[in-house]
Amino acid sequence: MAVPSWFNLQWFNIWTWFYLKQSYPVYWKMFEPYNISRPSYHWDTDFYTEWVTSSYDCSNFQQGNEVYAWTWCISNQSSSSISFRLVVYLDQYRDWYWVESQTCVYDFWTQTVHWQVETTTSHTVWDETITTTNTTTYANCWYLRWWIDPDEIRPWITQYRLRMQVNYEDYDTIYFSVSNLSFSTTVCNAAYLWVEWSNLCYVPPCIYSWSQNTWYKHKIQYDTWYSWATWQTPWMIWIPEDSTDHHVYYVTENWVVRRTKETYARPYSPSSTYSNTGSIWMTPSTSSSSEETWYNYICYIDWWWHRRRLWPGEVD
Numbered sequence: 001m002a003v004p005s006w007f008n009l010q011w012f013n014i015w016t017w018f019y020l021k022q023s024y025p026v027y028w029k030m031f032e033p034y035n036i037s038r039p040s041y042h043w044d045t046d047f048y049t050e051w052v053t054s055s056y057d058c059s060n061f062q063q064g065n066e067v068y069a070w071t072w073c074i075s076n077q078s079s080s081s082i083s084f085r086l087v088v089y090l091d092q093y094r095d096w097y098w099v100e101s102q103t104c105v106y107d108f109w110t111q112t113v114h115w116q117v118e119t120t121t122s123h124t125v126w127d128e129t130i131t132t133t134n135t136t137t138y139a140n141c142w143y144l145r146w147w148i149d150p151d152e153i154r155p156w157i158t159q160y161r162l163r164m165q166v167n168y169e170d171y172d173t174i175y176f177s178v179s180n181l182s183f184s185t186t187v188c189n190a191a192y193l194w195v196e197w198s199n200l201c202y203v204p205p206c207i208y209s210w211s212q213n214t215w216y217k218h219k220i221q222y223d224t225w226y227s228w229a230t231w232q233t234p235w236m237i238w239i240p241e242d243s244t245d246h247h248v249y250y251v252t253e254n255w256v257v258r259r260t261k262e263t264y265a266r267p268y269s270p271s272s273t274y275s276n277t278g279s280i281w282m283t284p285s286t287s288s289s290s291e292e293t294w295y296n297y298i299c300y301i302d303w304w305w306h307r308r309r310l311w312p313g314e315v316d
Contacts, residue, residue, distance in 0.1 A: 003166045004084060010073040012164055014174045015049035016056075018069045018143050023050065026069040028061070028315040030264075031147045047071070047141050054174070058148070058181035062219055062312035064296075066147045067178065070162060073141040086166055090152060093159035101151050148181065155181045184217045191282055193298065195235045195250050198222060200260055204282045204296035218296070221313030222258045223247065230257045239278045241303045248280075248300070248310060261314065266299060266307040277303045 016027035024034055049071045056067050072088075090101040146152055153160070162174040190205040190213050199219045206215035230251060237250045247259040280300040297309040 003169055003171060007084070007166060008075045009164075009172060010075050011048065012070075012072045012162075012172050012174065013049045013052075014054070014068050014070040014162060014176055016051040016053055016068060018047075018049045018071055020047050020143070024069075026066045026145050027051075027056065029066045030311050030314055031064050031066060032145065033066070033314075047073070047143075049143070054176040056176065056178045058153075058178055060221075060315050061148055061181055062183055062221075062315075063148050063216065064218075064311045065315055066145050067153050068176065069143060069145045070174070071141065071143045072164070084167055086164065089163045089165065090146070091161045091163055092154075092157045093161075094157060098161065153178055153181065155183060155185060183219065186216070187214045188217055189213065190215050193237065193280065193282070195237065195252060198252055198256075198258060200237065200248065200250050202282065202298055204298075206296055215296070218312050220260050220298075220310065221315065223261050224316055227256050227258050230255055232257070237280075239280070239300055239302055243302070243304045246302070246308060248298075260310060263300075263308040263310045266297075266309045277301050277305060283309075 017023055017025050049069055058065075058067065061067070070088075074086075091098045092101055093099075148154075158178055160176055160178065162176075163170060164172045188203045190203045193200070193202040195201070196219070199222060201217055201219050203215055203217050205212050232251050232255065234251050234253045234255060237248065240247065240249060246263045247261070248263065249257060249259045251257055278301065280298060283297045283299055297311055299307060299309045301307055
């Protein structure tokens with residue numbers, strides 16, 4: 001099928017923030033930091049990406065950190081609803097070839113864009129009737145955020161592209177590069193949590209390792225504003241007995257108390273009455289819970305029985 005003549009791509013962008021009534025930073029944030037509803041179907045000048053770049057410096061980034069945001073908007077220039085197939089692929093440049101990622105990043109098999117709507121209004125000035133016709137062009141807008149994980153942004157790949165295909169024909173392409181992304185890709189035994197130098201580290205069970213018992217080490221960002229010397233035993237890890245303190249604390253091997261960045265409330269299960277306070281565990285990627293699948297959090301129950309979750313954290 002050819003690209004239809006009415007197809008009008010208003011924009012197809014990849015940047016670091018996006019704007020939907022307000023600005024949302026994406027670059028350096030943790031995966032899906034916002035609960036944002038889908039934009040309206042109709043043309044909306046308050047929805048777009050901003051902070052233009054095609055080169056991303058990922059120094060100190062870990063798995064789970066956002067890298068870029070992309071948006072597209074297609075308007076319908078015809079007079080009726082028309083369906084089409086739109087796919088956006090993430091390609092990686094490996095060994096001198098462009099290779100499609102393990103999954104395409106978005107696939108609209110039967111996408112429908114609404115039609116133009118004409119609104120006619122009439123009013124009388126003296127004895128003359130004045131008729132005004134306003135045309136609203138409807139469009140589909142969408143945004144997605146993409147992050148570091150096994151089939152998207154990887155340490156050994158630096159060149160990428162987003163390729164939009166309409167009715168099986170390549171229509172538009174965005175090229176971008178990633179630099180200074182480096183974290184340990186040594187496969188380790190899973191379900192371990194420990195203190196390593198100034199960081200709290202863990203290895204979650206992950207379906208990407210094909211064994212569910214091994215994966216890469218995750219290094220958690222610590223709160224750079226908090227540290228104090230102590231004579232407590234090195235490598236201790238604990239949950240504070242404070243309903244407003246949402247951090248995990250630990251002692252480094254040099255007898256310095258540090259804490260992680262603030263943890264997140266755990267969606268879908270805001271409280272618990274069947275587990276022990278102070279319990280810490282890791283979520284396997286085979287979990288049936290949609291909040292846990294693939295994402296490998298550390299979860300814990302604070303001293304007020306609320307469930308919290310922790311990931312590598314946002315980059316300073």
